[in-house]
Amino acid sequence: MRMAILLAGLAALPAFAATQAANPFFALCHDTHDAKKRSLTEQAALLKELGYDGCAHLWLGGLPERLKTLDEAGLKLYQVYVRVNVAPGKQGYEPQLKDAVKLLQGRPTGLGLLVSGGPASSEQCDERAVEVIREIGALAQASGIRVALYPHVGDYVQRVADAVRIVRKVDRPNVGVQFNLCHFLKVEDEKGLEATLKLALPHLFVVTVNGADAGARGAGWDRLIQPLGSGSFDMLAFLRMLKGLGYAGPIGLQCYGLGGDARDHLARSIEAWRELSSKPAEE
Secondary structure, three states, X not given: OHHHHHHHHHHHHHHHHOEOOOOOEEEEOOOOOOOOOOOHHHHHHHHHHHOOOEEEEEOOOOHXXXXXXXXXXXXXEEEEEEEEEOOOOOOOOOOOHHHHHHHOOXXXXXXXXXXXXXXXXXXXXXXXHHHHHHHHHHHHHHXXXXXXXXXXXXXXXXXXXXXXXHHHHHXXXXXXXXXXXXXXXXXXXXXXXXXXXXXXXXXXXXXXXXXXXXOOOOOOHHHHOEOOOOOOOOHHHHHHHHHHHOOOOOEEEEOOOOOOOHHHHHHHHHHHHHHHHOOEOOO
16 A cells, blocks of 8 residues: 555656646735735735735835735745836945845845836946946845846836946946846747746846736836736746756746735735646746
């Protein structure tokens, strides 16, 4: 009997290995438009109940409390988003960042940098960008954490290629790139998705996803940020592409702009994530 059970378990291993990798799955911007206006404690309890691995935190305010509430719920903080200004003569980042990175020491948390201060997708401010980001990278390295440039529509770092260009110039092992599906679909050619992922891959620290419509370049966020499982974009093909390229890092669920009770869209998305993750990595 014991042998039969063992053989049955071994027989199941190949099928398990062929499914999508269990990337850590966290929520971001899940609280920005929550009609219930949940406290940080209530947010942590909801994420724990639904089965998320943790969340991200927007800006530096309230960071100690966010960490405390996640620790109490047994969850992890995967990112803290920080604004960076690379305009000549401007303060590059908030002074509070120096204290914030000390709080993150020993955690799986990274910094997500939204880089503004110059014309979108230009190289006009690269010299200043490299200077500021190297300084942030050094602060982060002292706490053993990583930094990812966050391509954002309208920012100096708007496209993935912008982030890769600057990361190569910064040339620090703890400074890399984040891929955000909604921002990619907003400004880039969907046909270049795989090529863009391959470009980012040597530096790719974080990926964020959400439901979206295919072929909606330039469309509004109502089409480009939907609960996972909604929209016509082929999310399964995208996750298989990531798996095929060898990406095994954290994946965040972009929730910005999703209104109503956050429980509703978070529950829909985690259900879709589980279904997608149960699919074979290849057909």
